Amino acid sequence: MIKNYIKIAWRNLLKSKYYSVVNIAGLTLGLAIGMLILLWVQDEVSFNKFHSKANTIYRVNSFLGTGQSRRIWNTTQGSIAPYALKEVPGIRAAVRITSNSGNIYNYKDKQLKEDNAAYTDPSFFKMFDFKLLAGDRNDPFPNDQSVIITQSTARKYFGDEDPMGKVLQENHKDNYTVSGVIADFPDNSSINYNMLFSMNICAKWYTGKDFWKSLDTDWGNFGYTTYLDIQPGTNLKQVGEKLLLIQMKNAPHIKVNVKENAYQLQNISNIHLYAADGSSTGMQTVRIFLMVGIITLLIACINYVNLSTARSMLRAKEVSIRKIVGAQKQQLFIQFIVESVVFFCLSLVFAFLLMAILLPYYNLISGKHLHLDLMDLRLWKVVGITFVGTLIVSSIYPSLLLSSFEPLKALKGKLSLGIVNASFRKVLVVTQFTFSVLLIIITLVIGRQLKYIREKDPGYDRSQVFSFRVGQMRSHLDAVMAELRSQPGIIAVSTSDNRLVNNGHTTGGVDWDGKDVNTMFVIHHFGMDEKFIPMMKMKMLAGHNFTGTKADSTHFILNETAVAMTGIKNPIGKRFKYQETEGTIIGVVKDFNAASFKERIEPAVIYYEPAGNSLYVKTTGKNAATAIAVAGRQWDKYNPGFPFEYTFMDEEYDNLYRTDQRSGLLFNIFSVIAIVISCLGLFGLATYTAQLMTKEIGIRKVLGASVSGIISLVSRDFLKLVLFAIVLASPIAWWAVNKWLQSFVYKVDVNVWVFVLAGIIAIGIALITISFQTIKAAVANPVKSLRNE
Structure with a gap:
């Protein structure tokens, strides 16, 4: 039975080539872009969650200063970690990391500069789940002249040689022996270095004669990122308060206001998307992209539903004959569901091909290293959610509609789907263009804001x-x-x-x-x-x-x-x-x-x-x-x-604005594609409308109607829907862009002309989309139209 349904679906697909191409093109674009966005979102929200202790590892953020001079750092002094271990209950482990960049390293004839190195504590390899391929996790730095390097760094210096025990010379004077090799840090890790050195090296910088006598008693240098592994159930606010009391006791000359100053703990799973002060700039970008992905998929679904319901009149007799010869409503429903599945499977195949083509450019723009690995369960999770969700949204209503015809009325040509079906299609068109106008407005505002911050006078001349x-x-x-x-x-x-x-x-x-x-x-x-x-x-x-x-x-x-x-x-x-x-x-x-x-x-x-x-x-x-x-x-x-x-x-x-520029460019590209998908649906709907009105247009032309009058007749209803969509989208867009602009201290004003321009663009897009079919119908020979009817 299913085999027969698939065969019928395939025949219908080949029979209506124009309809099939428009539908498959829209679904392919929607699925490909939707899945690319969802892969990006999945990668963003997965940062640092691969650690087995992710729920108990916290970064210490410093809130110091008073009044308007209050500063928030995602770093602390190097002295916080040892004191936290000794004096704060619930702290199981502590790790400090500080940058070591800009040094030159030599091995034989190789000489390379390293801008991505760091000093850290030995506990680094116990707190985090980074894979140590060679070396001792319990004693990673046998002495202060040890270095641990990643696989990529090892290949860069030593090729296929075993890096263990090899010596790298720093700045032509200090020698460091490779005591371990660590697997390359995952792309979704906030901690990512090529070389790791012992924190004892930093401790040796202190001579005991300076103001701060040692690393563990230096309360002035906030140059260390500190992570604490905290026992579950520990009161995090109290931990921060105790750290501040420790500072006040050991550095009384640093004046603090207990009400304003604090050390606050931030879970490692949140540090990628949430700033040290708790602002959700990164998460806000993820939400915007997720919204664009869902909108893109919804627009593709609306196209399918609109075209399927619009063509229902053309398939009424087919359905009626099947009912007369004994087909049950349930069987017809399953047939049309299978037809939708066939459309979606074809679209999914094309979507995978399109993703494979686009992914290198997508990674280049986004700065990520996403892969289309068909064996990756995470990919199929995204595919499954996208495919099932989109299929449910877009196939249930058309299948119910097509399986509910009254056969006798359909065969006599008296079938009318009524106001409900026409109104439903109008609602879908309005929804589709509401999304499109929303994206146009947001795109205009994002473009203006990024241009503004790029070109705003910073108070000095940085040119040349x-x-x-x-x-x-x-x-x-x-x-x-x-x-x-x-x-x-x-x-x-x-x-x-x-x-x-x-x-x-x-x-x-x-x-x-x-x-x-x-x-x-x-x-x-x-x-x-x-x-x-x-x-x-x-x-x-x-x-x-x-x-x-x-x-x-x-x-x-x-x-x-x-x-x-x-x-x-x-x-x-x-x-x-x-x-x-x-x-x-x-x-x-x-x-x-x-x-x-x-x-x-x-x-x-x-x-x-x-x-x-x-x-x-x-x-x-x-x-x-x-x-x-x-x-x-x-x-x-x-x-x-x-x-x-x-x-x-x-x-x-x-x-400073690289991330914003990338996000803005990606948003622009996705918005344009979503609007193109909307245009595909509108184009298909305009074609169908022109086909249904062939006889009416022929009669009007015989009676003296002008070409412009015919174009106005066919276009009028569509433009009304677009205008209504502009009215609906404007307040939603105003709220969305103002929400996004909150992350900028210096920002553009959201003026009325932005909404007017977006409306003009939307109307222009709609007119261009439907003009081809309306002009074609208006200039057709009425005699031929009437003869065909």
């Missing part, structure tokens, strides 16, 4: 400026800078101690007259020479810039926000202390943004540093290559054996 680390040329900076300035393609050269873009350096070690002794004020700090501010065209609002004299060693420049938040009135000449340096404020600079425009501009202090860690070079643009070559020669002269690396500030700035 590149920077590089000085390395060993630091003691020869005057000669290097003089050589660079003598080049015709170089406009200016300056030095800075900290990065201007994405600067994460903050301190609470500041003081001024009138400061509340019980508050902790957190401020960004930048070291610059006297050339930096004019080179970057940063605007001085009061006072003056550094002069390049020795007196500048006790001079400070604040930004507007710092002046406002400290409450210093008439700041020029007022006392200001930065860490151990007492000095005076000599200037106020206009606010500049050192982070992305998702964050509010924060207070900043600029101190004089004539021999910073980085050189900034501004070029004419046309001569940028020459300037880079000159800088490279100077680098090679003082840093032989180390590769010359530089970055343009525009690139650094764009990197």
Whole structure:
């Protein structure tokens, strides 16, 4: 019986080629894009959940500072972990991780720079489920000169040789022996490094003569990511409170406000999609993409339902004859369900082929490494949910409708499906275009916002400026800078101690007259020479810039926000202390943004540093290559054996928004495809409508109707539905885009013209879609139309 149903379905598919192509094309696009989106969503929500202890591992986040200067870090001091283990009940294990990047490693003739390395504790390999392929999990670092590398890193340096016991030289001086090989970190892991070194190396940096005597007692450096394995049932809030009390006891000179300051714990399963402050920016993006995926599938389903119900009149006689010869309603229902399954199976095959073609480009745009592995159960889970859900939504109603005809009326040509069926199709068309208009509006707003944050003035001129680390040329900076300035393609050269873009350096070690002794004020700090501010065209609002004299060693420049938040009135000449340096404020600079425009501009202090860690070079643009070559020669002269690396500030700035740009591009692509699927359905429906109206159009033309009148007649009802969809979609879109914009501190206004433009685009798309069939019907020879009827 089923075999017979499949055979009939196949014949109907071949008989109605146009209908079949439109339906299969829509379903194929819908299934392919829907599954790609769902695979992306599945990957995003799976981050860090592969650890067996995922439910009990927490990252410690630091909420320190008071008032408007309150800062939230996803890192802590290196001293938190040992104290937590000793003094906080319920802590079973602790792991610290801190970055070790930018070093050069040699093995024989191989010399490579490594920007993705870290120092960690031995407990790293017990807390997390990363697979150690070689080495001892209980003693991963036999000594402080040990290193554990990933499989990929091992192949990069040693090829097919056994890496165990091999020696890598760091920066041409320190030797590290490979004591273990770890499997490459999964793509869905927030922890991902190529090399791991012992935390004892960091401990040796402390001489005992500095302010902070050791790593385990340093409460000032928030450069460590700390993970705690906590006994189930432990009160997490109390753990955070105890950690703060430990800091207050061991570092009483760091003033904290118990009501505002805290250490808060965040489960490792949430850290990818939720920020340290609990904001759900990442999760919000996942929800938006999930919505687009579901909308795409629903639009494809609506196409199928619309075309199936629209063609029901053409199949009425077929169904009636089957009923007369004894077919039961249940059998007919099953037949049409099988027909839907055949359509979906064909569409699924084409969808897999389309996914295989699109996946490399999809990964390139999304920055992921998704694979179409037909043996992967996770893939079939997505396929199963998509296939079954879509099939149920799109096949039940058409099957019920087609199996419910009254045979005698159908054979006499008196069958009318009535107002209910026509109204149902109108509801579906309105729903479909409501989704389309919603996507158009969201696409327009996302595009405007991303353009706005890309082009908004950050308070400095970053164009044609590149920077590089000085390395060993630091003691020869005057000669290097003089050589660079003598080049015709170089406009200016300056030095800075900290990065201007994405600067994460903050301190609470500041003081001024009138400061509340019980508050902790957190401020960004930048070291610059006297050339930096004019080179970057940063605007001085009061006072003056550094002069390049020795007196500048006790001079400070604040930004507007710092002046406002400290409450210093008439700041020029007022006392200001930065860490151990007492000095005076000599200037106020206009606010500049050192982070992305998702964050509010924060207070900043600029101190004089004539021999910073980085050189900034501004070029004419046309001569940028020459300037880079000159800088490279100077680098090679003082840093032989180390590769010359530089970055343009525009690139650094764009990197702040790379994730948003990728998400925006993907959203645009998915929205366009969803709208194309809508157009396929509307095109098929317009074709069917024109076929049904062939006789009416012929009579009207014989009676003198014009071509424009006929086009208006056929198009009018569709355009009414589109207009209604615009009205429905607008308030929903307004709510959605305002919700998305909440993650940006600086954002565009959602103006009325966005909705008007989206409406015009939707109407234009609908007109273009239906115009081909309406014009074809309007210009057809009426004699031929009437003869065929």
